Amino acid sequence: MDNIHGNLLRGHLEGMVLSVLERGEGHGYDILKRLQDLGRGALALKEGSLYPALYRMEEAGLIRARWESDTAKRRGPRRRIYALTEKGRKELSRSRETWRAFAGIIGRIMEEPT
């Protein structure tokens, strides 16, 4: 399968990030790696575009962030650890329902005629 590029991902990125964070908190790079692992290498996401999405979700209260507490073990700049909020959890359920409905409708339309 060809890689799924930015335009196709647009509109679904926030739902996917929420879903990844449901499995456990993580920093930006970690979230990206988990997205790529779950996408089995088919997601061709420009890595930087994750951060605007994270900031929007944080502003909307869907996720919360804190700075990494212990930088002594690791060289380099601090990272922010993101976690899902209760509001984010509700939004994730809504996103899943929307996605299922969307995929069902498009799936029926796109199916080859029998």
Add this chain to the structure above:
Amino acid sequence: MKALRIHVERIVRPIRASVLRKNKMREELLAHLSSAYEEERAASNTGEEALVRAKQRLGDPDALRAELQSAVPWYERIGHTRVPIRLEMVDYGLSRKYGWRASARFATEIIGCLIFSAPLLFALAYFVTLRAGLNRPPHASFADCLLTIAVMMAMLWLSLFVAFWLFDLIGARRRVAPWNCTPAIIKACLTNLLWMFAIGLFLVLFTRFMDYMQPHEGLDSTGSILLAALAGIPYAPWLGLALLLSLLSTMSIAMHFERRQYEAWGCLDVEE
């Protein structure tokens, strides 16, 4: 790594947002870029190749900047609208970019300039008085007022000195992180309160002084004039002008503090 910091700075610097938010973006993007760079290096790329690939992975800087900008709340975008370059030049002057002279010396220089231009100021004030229909000669001679002028200048010097000193104090880097992260707009507001006070004080004193020059019954002492001037500050129309100046320069001063924080972030010379 400096090249990574410069790349991050090129993306983040033009964004219209608070320093707090931009520093968050800077640190987080740098952390991401560093991880990507290390990963590329581990994949046996040379340093130069790894750098190019890490940057490519982050995406087009212009597109990323636009996306980051769109994630900034509208009120913050408006609050950090870029001000005209000329206004910035004024602030460069105020912040003593050229030489960073001490507060006391700078205050003295301003007073010196005022004394030098005093004849012009008085001529202007006298002209305004005549235009207003108060066609009367001054009651007091210039020599009689020397003490008042001296005290006025001393008070102005003191207020300017305090204003400059606090300006430096407010803008300075501190070891305390929350202070460094205090939004530049708040620091600029604090500074502007000081400017308002200094400008307002001078203008009120000047107005009162011109009143004093007009004929009236009995001569007030220098002390009582200054006290009256201080008491009149809250009612002075000049404060409106000071407030307007203050509003105009708030964002500009905020940008000055922001520049200092850029310097704090790594003294990066980044072409925009």
